[in-house]
Amino acid sequence: MAANATTDTLELILADDVQRLLDSFATAMQVRIVLYGRDGRLLRQGRDEGNCRFCQLVQECFTVRPCLELDRQWQLTASRTGSCQLYICHAGLYEAIMPVLVGQDLLGYVVFGQLRGTAALPVTLQETFPPDRQSTLKKAFLALPRISEERLQSLAELLKVLVDYIVRNELVRRGGHHLYHATVNYIEEHLDAPITLADAARHLGRSVSSLAHFLQAQGTTFKKLLTEKRLSAAEELLRQDSNCSVKEAAARTGFSDPAYFSRVFRKYRGYPPTHYRREPGKSS
DSSP: OHHHHHHHHHOOOOOOHHHHHHHHHHHHTTTTEEEEESSEEEEEEEGGGOOOHHHHHHHHOOOHHHHHHHHHHHHHHHHHHHHHHHEOOTSEEEEEEEEEETTTEEEEEEEEEEESSSOOOOHHHHEEEEGGGHHHHHHHHHOOOOOHHHHHHHHHHHHHHHHHHHHHHHHHEEEOOHHHHHHHHHHTTTSSSOOOHHHHHHHHHEEEEEHHHHHTTOOOHHHHHHHHHHHHHHHHHHHHHHOOOOOOOHHHTOOHHHHHHHHHHHHHHHOOOGGOOOOOOOOO
């Protein structure tokens, strides 16, 4: 089932040049950029920096669910309209989402944000955040770059030009190569096993160097691909089964050390695995 879903889904394959362009844009404009696949799955956080301190504090208090639900809502809107969408998140920060389209095909989304538009904490947070942590939250809020709505519009226009350039020059494309899918399928079939690049190459009838070079040309490595697929599977376990512990999710997706799993999860997702768990009794 997982293999078929992967084969039927457009993958956002990024060349190294694209990642450098987006990272340079993020650094110059003081924004955080995140890349999502068309199914809403997080593919890459710019510069691997994770969430800002302010967002971490908000998510520690209220869980990550409101963020995930809002992300998905605006992804659907961007997909439906085919245009960049500007919005204010539930924590009061400016964000924007740009669909990546090749013709009529949606490959994924580029999201930038974590920018504040005011000098004061949103009233809702002042009223609901624990009083003993208000000063810490305010300090983290004020550490974020402040931006006007006009400048946000300009940043969105620049990002649109950048994404159009990336697509026009074919730096982003469908992940339709049979070898790529064969590699992904092998990983998904052996998520809980200690597999290596050499194991995959032997299974696929390729040399280690040829498979490594192929994946590098797709903008990834075997280790990154393996880690991403394991994390995605762990997310699904935690979201769908409220009785699944972090330790169990780690073991079932190839992580023998739960502490290491939690560190990797936080690095790639920006929050701990416990924050992705589905509320008991709530359907997906």
